[in-house]
Amino acid sequence: MRPFVVGLDAVAWAPSAVTIGTFDGVHLGHQELVRRTVERAREEGLRALAVTFEPPPQLVLRPETFPGRLCTPAARDAALLAAGAAGVVVVPFTRETAALSPEAFVGRLVERAGLRLLVVGEDFALGRGRSGDVARLREIGAREGMAFAVEAIERIDLGPEPLSSTAIRDAVRAGDVAKARRLLGRPFRVSGEVIHGKKLGRTIGFPTANVVPPVDLVPLADGIYASWAWLPGDTAPRPAITYVGNRPTVNPGPRLVETHLLDFDGDLYGQELTVDLLERLRPDAEFPSLEALIAQMKVDEAGAREILAREANLAAVG
Amino acid sequence: MDAAAPAVGEPAPAGAARPRFDGYLVVDKPAGWTSFDVVARARRLLGERKIGHAGTLDPAATGVLPIAVGSARKTLEYLAGADKTYVARVTFGVETETEDAEGTVTAVRDAAALDAAAVEAALAGFLGPRLQIPPMYAAIKVGGQRLYEIARRGETIERAPRPVVIHWLELLAWEPPTATVLVDCSKGTYVRALARDLGAALGPGAHLSGLVRTRSGPFRIEDAITLEALAALPLPEAWPEIAVPPDAPIQHLPTLLLDPDQTRRWRQGLPLPAAGVAGECRAYGADGAWLGIGRAAEDGAAWRPAKVVAVAVGSAA
Numbered sequence: 001m002r003p004f005v006v007g008l009d010a011v012a013w014a015p016s017a018v019t020i021g022t023f024d025g026v027h028l029g030h031q032e033l034v035r036r037t038v039e040r041a042r043e044e045g046l047r048a049l050a051v052t053f054e055p056p057p058q059l060v061l062r063p064e065t066f067p068g069r070l071c072t073p074a075a076r077d078a079a080l081l082a083a084g085a086a087g088v089v090v091v092p093f094t095r096e097t098a099a100l101s102p103e104a105f106v107g108r109l110v111e112r113a114g115l116r117l118l119v120v121g122e123d124f125a126l127g128r129g130r131s132g133d134v135a136r137l138r139e140i141g142a143r144e145g146m147a148f149a150v151e152a153i154e155r156i157d158l159g160p161e162p163l164s165s166t167a168i169r170d171a172v173r174a175g176d177v178a179k180a181r182r183l184l185g186r187p188f189r190v191s192g193e194v195i196h197g198k199k200l201g202r203t204i205g206f207p208t209a210n211v212v213p214p215v216d217l218v219p220l221a222d223g224i225y226a227s228w229a230w231l232p233g234d235t236a237p238r239p240a241i242t243y244v245g246n247r248p249t250v251n252p253g254p255r256l257v258e259t260h261l262l263d264f265d266g267d268l269y270g271q272e273l274t275v276d277l278l279e280r281l282r283p284d285a286e287f288p289s290l291e292a293l294i295a296q297m298k299v300d301e302a303g304a305r306e307i308l309a310r311e312a313n314l315a316a317v318g
Numbered sequence: 319m320d321a322a323a324p325a326v327g328e329p330a331p332a333g334a335a336r337p338r339f340d341g342y343l344v345v346d347k348p349a350g351w352t353s354f355d356v357v358a359r360a361r362r363l364l365g366e367r368k369i370g371h372a373g374t375l376d377p378a379a380t381g382v383l384p385i386a387v388g389s390a391r392k393t394l395e396y397l398a399g400a401d402k403t404y405v406a407r408v409t410f411g412v413e414t415e416t417e418d419a420e421g422t423v424t425a426v427r428d429a430a431a432l433d434a435a436a437v438e439a440a441l442a443g444f445l446g447p448r449l450q451i452p453p454m455y456a457a458i459k460v461g462g463q464r465l466y467e468i469a470r471r472g473e474t475i476e477r478a479p480r481p482v483v484i485h486w487l488e489l490l491a492w493e494p495p496t497a498t499v500l501v502d503c504s505k506g507t508y509v510r511a512l513a514r515d516l517g518a519a520l521g522p523g524a525h526l527s528g529l530v531r532t533r534s535g536p537f538r539i540e541d542a543i544t545l546e547a548l549a550a551l552p553l554p555e556a557w558p559e560i561a562v563p564p565d566a567p568i569q570h571l572p573t574l575l576l577d578p579d580q581t582r583r584w585r586q587g588l589p590l591p592a593a594g595v596a597g598e599c600r601a602y603g604a605d606g607a608w609l610g611i612g613r614a615a616e617d618g619a620a621w622r623p624a625k626v627v628a629v630a631v632g633s634a635a
Contacts, residue, residue: 029426032425032427155428158409158426158430159411159430159494160494185423310348
């Protein structure tokens with residue numbers, strides 16, 4: 001069966017093993033949760049589904065505290081499928097959804113998605129006031145007409161730093177994209193359409209393709225990054241150096257993600273550009289002169305090339 | 319002995335056919351380069367065709383990659399068989415398909431409880447001779463196919479364990495969940511497999527997240543040169559300062575000193591009578607020039623030239 005992404009009402013009844021979560025970023029812990037769901041589904045002859053919510057619950061319930069996303073909904077769904085889920089079920093999240101009792105919510109999963117086995121983290125809870133914790137869900141699952149089991153997966157931390165979306169968002173905000181990558185299992189990514197800028201980069205020898213970061217993405221710390229750039233149709237990343245900030249030295253204005261593709265010459269306006277942030281070289285800074293900025297950019301480029309060379313050519317083995 | 323070599327020290331005639339470059343170049347391989355890339359670059363920089371290397375390093379790894387130029391290629395196999403030293407980074411809690419950081423993650427497990435004492439205790443259990451199952455992503459051939467070719471098709475096959483010796487293991491640093499480990503081991507040891515087995519022994523699994531080779535036989539990282547530094551050197555003038563003699567990997571063999579007449583016989587491939595010899599030896603001319611490697615005749619009554627270094631113009635022949 002081909003993997004799919006659908007709403008809950010579109011899921012045809014079929015016995016399934018389900019994992020539920022916001023899955024922001026689909027980090028290593030989320031991926032493991034999906035893998036274990038897939039494993040158990042295979043053992044029990046079930047279909048493995050990942051159930052998630054859109055928009056993210058926090059954005060609906062407490063929008064003023066919403067910290068931003070680690071990836072777009074499309075990237076999230078793709079990562080869940082890549083981790084092995086046969087399908088991603090996207091439940092529209094509203095205040096009404098939030099008010100549902102745990103029974104009502106899992107009842108819909110039993111009815112629509114054929115829920116037989118629920119695989120969740122041990123500290124998972126759903127429904128009104130997070131009242132549906134693992135113990136409660138087990139109790140509900142044992143009731144007549146429900147008949148599903150609950151499997152609680154122990155918390156996974158790789159070291160003293162917690163493996164959580166919150167920790168990764170903090171890392172991104174602090175510019176520690178190397179750590180974000182470590183915990184995500186892939187680089188933190190920004191995409192968007194390349195817009196027309198003031199084209200000052202060209203005059204200083206570093207023409208850039210500029211993208212407005214999506215408003216609901218976690219704000220990335222200002223600075224200079226070694227990065228990989230992808231254009232539509234690319235099968236391999238292009239080495240690049242990315243500036244995030246509002247250009248205090250040359251042209252102060254709105255915060256942009258500006259990417260200079262190394263060893264590339266061409267017009268990218270209007271194209272969809274995807275940038276993977278690998279490592280921050282330095283924070284943003286204001287320079288006394290354009291010459292000083294250019295000199296620093298050359299140092300940055302050398303630093304980026306070194307990091308990118310280390311990253312390159314990794315497919316070959318032996 | 320000195321007096322018997324009147325030609326020593328005299329400059330070679332101008333325009334002599336003597337190869338400009340001969341010996342080992344100890345390169346510090348940059349990350350992201352394949353070992354073959356490094357050989358190709360060295361070949362271009364030296365303008366020398368007769369180049370080979372021993373002990374392939376994975377692209378992501380850095381450190382000592384000995385490049386043999388000219389007659390040094392005759393001792394490459396001894397280098398391949400020599401012990402190696404690595405500084406390895408082992409990250410616990412994450413297992414990957416390739417057992418290094420390049421592969422797809424296959425399992426994530428809690429590693430928060432690990433501490434330096436537990437890692438050190440586990441390391442102690444890996445010392446000495448042992449059987450190691452090579453990674454599925456390895457260049458070893460099984461039934462005419464390379465293991466990684468099979469692995470890339472998504473298949474896994476049973477691999478025969480291979481004998482290796484781990485001489486020394488030392489925990490250099492512990493930044494949870496990553497251990498930096500000094501590994502001194504025999505040829506054929508897969509550090510990736512060691513990382514995998516260490517992860518399994520401790521519970522949460524692990525992968526190799528970084529690798530630097532600090533020694534390959536007699537060649538150490540302190541003596542290695544970067545490709546950038548090599549490119550900046552005036553060649554061939556600077557060659558004697560950076561090259562290591564071609565006989566460096568065979569210093570453990572006994573020495574055989576030949577007089578001019580014996581040297582001539584050696585170069586013609588003729589056996590040199592001896593009494594009760596065994597194994598291999600390294601032969602030198604009266605002028606100290608390395609002549610090649612000899613192997614004892616079965617009855618121990620002669621040294622046979624097994625590898626003969628080509629005649630260099632200006633030597634005592």
